[in-house]
Structure formats: C-alpha cells, structure tokens
Amino acid sequence: MAKVGATSPAAVGYKWQQPRRCGRATGPALGSSTPSRITSPRGPVTLDPDTREMIQNIYIRKVERVGGELYNVEFATIPNYKDPSKEKR
Numbered sequence: 001m002a003k004v005g006a007t008s009p010a011a012v013g014y015k016w017q018q019p020r021r022c023g024r025a026t027g028p029a030l031g032s033s034t035p036s037r038i039t040s041p042r043g044p045v046t047l048d049p050d051t052r053e054m055i056q057n058i059y060i061r062k063v064e065r066v067g068g069e070l071y072n073v074e075f076a077t078i079p080n081y082k083d084p085s086k087e088k089r
Contacts, residue, residue, distance in 0.1 A: 046080075053086045 037046045046055045060076040 048082060051086050053083060055080050055082045057081065 037044060039045070040056075043057045043059070047053070048055055058078040058081045059074050060078070061072040061074050063070050064073045065071075066073070
C-alpha cells in the first residue's frame with residue numbers, strides 16, 4: 001500500500017507536467033494545458049481549476065480474513081473527494 005501512496009502524486013505530477021515541458025505555465029495557461037482527468041494507481045484523479053488541488057476517490061477498507069489470509073477489503077468509496085481545508089475562500 002505504501003508504494004501506491006508514494007507513486008500516485010509523482011505520476012500525477014509527471015502527467016500534468018508533460019504538456020508544458022518547454023516553459024512554466026501559470027494562470028489561465030496552466031488550466032488550458034493540463035488534462036482534466038487522469039487515471040493514477042489510486043484511481044481517477046482530476047485537478048481543481050480554482051485551487052489546483054487534486055480531487056480523487058477515497059476508498060474505505062477494513063481487514064478481513066479471506067481464505068485463511070488477511071486482506072484489506074474495500075467496503076465504501078467517497079467519490080470525488082476534495083480536501084475541505086484547501087477550499088478557495
């Protein structure tokens with residue numbers, strides 16, 4: 001699980017940087033050059049055009065014994081979660 005958490009922000013950053021490798025895009029240029037949605041190891045991710053923060057699904061899991069072994073079993077998903085502390089005021 002740690003590998004997915006470490007890989008996802010790097011993958012997202014790399015994919016959003018690809019369209020603008022020749023210079024630094026800011027303001028409206030940033031919004032026009034970034035993909036609206038990509039698929040990361042954590043699932044679908046979008047970039048909020050106002051705050052430039054990631055919007056992603058949150059997967060709630062619990063540990064269950066399956067076939068004699070312990071597994072993280074997903075039982076709920078919070079779709080399109082946006083960090084409330086990053087809301088533009």
